[in-house]
Amino acid sequence: xxxxxAEIIPLNNVPLIHCITNDITLETLAxxxxxxxxKPIMSSDVREFxxxxxxxxxxxxxxxxxxVNHEASLREASxxxxxxxxxxxxxxxxxxxxxxxxxxxxxxxxHQPTIVKGNISEMRRLVGLPTIAKGIDGDVSDQSDxxxxxxxxxxxxxxxxxxxxxxxxxxxxxxxVQGERSALLCNGVAALDRFVGTGxxxxxxxATLIGAGAAAWEASSIAISYLNIAGEIADNQTHGLENFRxxxxxxxxxxxxxSGWSKNIHSSTFN
Ligand SMILES: Nc1ncnc2c1ncn2[C@@H]1O[C@H](COP(=O)(O)OP(=O)(O)O)[C@@H](O)[C@H]1O
Ligand SMILES: Cc1ncsc1CCOP(=O)(O)O
Ligand SMILES: [Mg+2]
Numbered sequence: 001x002x003x004x005x006a007e008i009i010p011l012n013n014v015p016l017i018h019c020i021t022n023d024i025t026l027e028t029l030a031x032x033x034x035x036x037x038x039k040p041i042m043s044s045d046v047r048e049f050x051x052x053x054x055x056x057x058x059x060x061x062x063x064x065x066x067x068v069n070h071e072a073s074l075r076e077a078s079x080x081x082x083x084x085x086x087x088x089x090x091x092x093x094x095x096x097x098x099x100x101x102x103x104x105x106x107x108x109x110x111h112q113p114t115i116v117k118g119n120i121s122e123m124r125r126l127v128g129l130p131t132i133a134k135g136i137d138g139d140v141s142d143q144s145d146x147x148x149x150x151x152x153x154x155x156x157x158x159x160x161x162x163x164x165x166x167x168x169x170x171x172x173x174x175x176x177v178q179g180e181r182s183a184l185l186c187n188g189v190a191a192l193d194r195f196v197g198t199g200x201x202x203x204x205x206x207a208t209l210i211g212a213g214a215a216a217w218e219a220s221s222i223a224i225s226y227l228n229i230a231g232e233i234a235d236n237q238t239h240g241l242e243n244f245r246x247x248x249x250x251x252x253x254x255x256x257x258x259s260g261w262s263k264n265i266h267s268s269t270f271n
Contacts, residue, residue, distance in 0.1 A: 008209060008212065008214045008218060008219070008222055009036075009209075009222060009226055009256050009261075009262075010037060010256040010257075011036065011037040011038065011208070011209075011212045012212070013212055013213070014037060014038060014039055015038045015039070015057035015058060015208060015211030015212045015213075016038070016039045016040075016041060016055060016056045016057050016211070017033050017038050017039065017040050017041070017056065017057065017058050017059075017060060017204070017207045017208050017211050018041050018043060018052060018053075018056040018058070018059045018060070018077070019033075019040055019041070019042050019059075019060040019062070019204065019207070020042075020043070020044050020059070020060065020061055020062065020070070020073050020074055020077050021042065021060060021062035021064055021091075021200065021203075021204075022062055022063075022064020022065040022070075022093070022200070023064075023065060024064065024065060024196060024197070025064075025196065025197035025200040025201070026042055028197045028200070028201060028249070029042075029060075029062075029197075029200055029201060029203075029204040030042055031249060032201045032204045032205060032249065032252055033204050033205075033207075033208050035249060035252040035253035036205060036208050036252055036253075036256070037208075037256070038208040038211060038212065040204075041056065044069070044070065044073040045073075046072065046073055046076045046077075049076060049077060049080050050080075053080045053081075053084045053086060056086065056211075057086075057087075057211035057212070058086065058087045058088070058089070058114075058207045058208070058210050058211030059077060059081050059086050059087070059088045059089070059207065060088075060089050060091070060203050060204055060206075060207040061074050061077060061078060061088060061089070061090045061091065061108055061113070062091040062093060062200055062203055063090075063091060063092060063093040063094060063095070063101055063104060063105060064091075064093045064094075064200070066094070066098075066100060066101060066104070071100070071104055074104065074108065075104070075107065075108075078090075078107070078108050078111045078113070079111070081111065081113070082111050082112075087114040087207075087210040087211065087216075088111070088113035088114050088115075088207075089113065089114065089115045089116075089117065089203050089206045089207040089210065090105070090108045090109065090113045090115070090116045090117070091117055091118065091199065091200065091203040092105045092116065092117070092118035092122050092123070092126060093118070093122070093136055093199070093200070094122065094135075094136045095118055095122040095123075095125055095126055096122065096125025096126065097125075097135070097136070102125075105126065109126075109162060109165070112162055112164050112165055113165060114164070114165065114166065114210055114216045114219075115165065115166045115167075115168060115206050115210065115216050115219065115220055116162075116165055116166070116167050116168070117167075117168040117169075117170065117199070117202065117203055117206065117220075118168075118169065118170070118199075119136075119137065119138035119169065119170050119171055119199055120138040120139075120142040120143060120147075120148075120151065120169045120170065120171035120175075121133030121137070121138045121139050121142050121171075122136070122138070122169075123151060123155070123167070123168075123169035123175075124142055124147075124151055124169075126158070127151065127154035127155060127157070127158055128154070129147075129150060129151060129154060137193070138170070138171040138193070140172070142171070143171050143172045143173060148173060148175060148184065148270075149270060151169055151175060152175055152177060152182050152184075152270050155167045155169065155175065155177040155182070156177055156179075156180060156182065159177060159178060159179050159180075163179060165178070165216075166178040166216040166217055166219075166220045168206075168220050168224070170199060170202065170224065171193070172188070172190070172193075173185065173186050174186075174188075174224050174228075176217070176220050176221050176224070178216065178217050181217070182269070182270055183221060183267050183268075183269060184267065184268045184269065184270060185221060185224050185225060185228070185265070185266070185267050186266040186267065186268065187224070187225055187228035187229050187231075187232060187264070187265060187266050188227075188228030188229075188231050188232065189228075189231050189232055189235040191231065191234075191235055191241060191244045192227075192228065192231045192248075194241050194244075195241055195242075195244070195245045195248075198227070198231075198248075201227060201248075201252075202223055202224060202227050205223040205226060205227055205252075206219050206220060206223040209222060209223055221267070222262075225262070225265040225267075226252075226255060226256075226261075227252075229255060229261060229264050229265070230248055230251035230252055230255045231244075231248055231251075232264070233247075233251050233255065234247035234248045234250070234251050
């Protein structure tokens with residue numbers, strides 16, 4: 001993977017990334033894409049999709065703060081992505097918490113997007129595994145070795161129905177699954193779970209990398225590692241969560257200047 005890393009971050013082009021996302025982290029995602037070297041367009045107005053899809057390089061569909069209009073925009077954009085063969089990242093925020101989110105998430109997945117991501121508890125709900133998680137956060141009880149193994153197995157089963165899609169489950173440890181292949185990524189710090197938007201930021205980074213031409217597997221693994229190593233550096237340099245949050249964003253722009261950053265990636269496989 002190190003060889004491919006050298007080809008992907010820093011980006012060797014400037015992809016235009018169309019984000020349909022929640023208004024809680026909207027500006028953070030726009031700047032995350034800019035700091036990484038891409039260009040964001042945050043547009044939810046279905047009237048402009050026909051023109052917009054002619055110029056964009058990838059699409060981020062973030063379920064975030066659901067409304068009737070947000071849902072309609074996500075659905076319409078997902079349809080446009082299918083007919084225009086646009087690479088897509090789906091972020092299953094709050095999947096399974098409500099019937100609306102479950103139904104919408106299933107519909108978006110049925111369009112065979114490039115990457116489907118969620119935190120460890122959202123992804124457990126997706127494959128029908130129990131979780132005590134509340135709200136949109138992952139629960140630590142879903143991070144045991146056994147829980148990770150059973151989720152890894154269940155996601156591989158799901159891949160049989162969605163052979164083109166990479167599935168990602170995030171948290172203290174992250175699972176990346178595509179077909180029969182899976183990896184466990186182990187970078188990051190606990191503070192990444194302590195401010196809103198880190199999962200959203202990850203989706204934006206994934207969309208930027210596939211928009212720049214990276215394959216789904218590399219884009220998924222590199223995005224997680226890049227964000228988490230940025231978090232490790234920010235954690236070393238700051239006190240307090242707000243300072244950490246600001247430095248996180250700062251590191252998104254700085255880490256790519258460190259040629260050997262990828263040597264700090266910690267990954268393993270499931271036995
Ligand atoms: N306790 C933790 N230790 C290390 N990394 C973490 C931890 N919690 C989350 N992360 C990282 O933060 C990012 C967001 O993950 P997560 O918090 O699961 O998403 P969400 O914000 O959607 O719940 C991922 O890259 C993940 O690897
Ligand atoms: C708090 C909240 N509520 C609906 S979307 C959202 C932000 C979720 O961001 P993340 O999934 O990155 O924690
Ligand atoms: Mg999330």
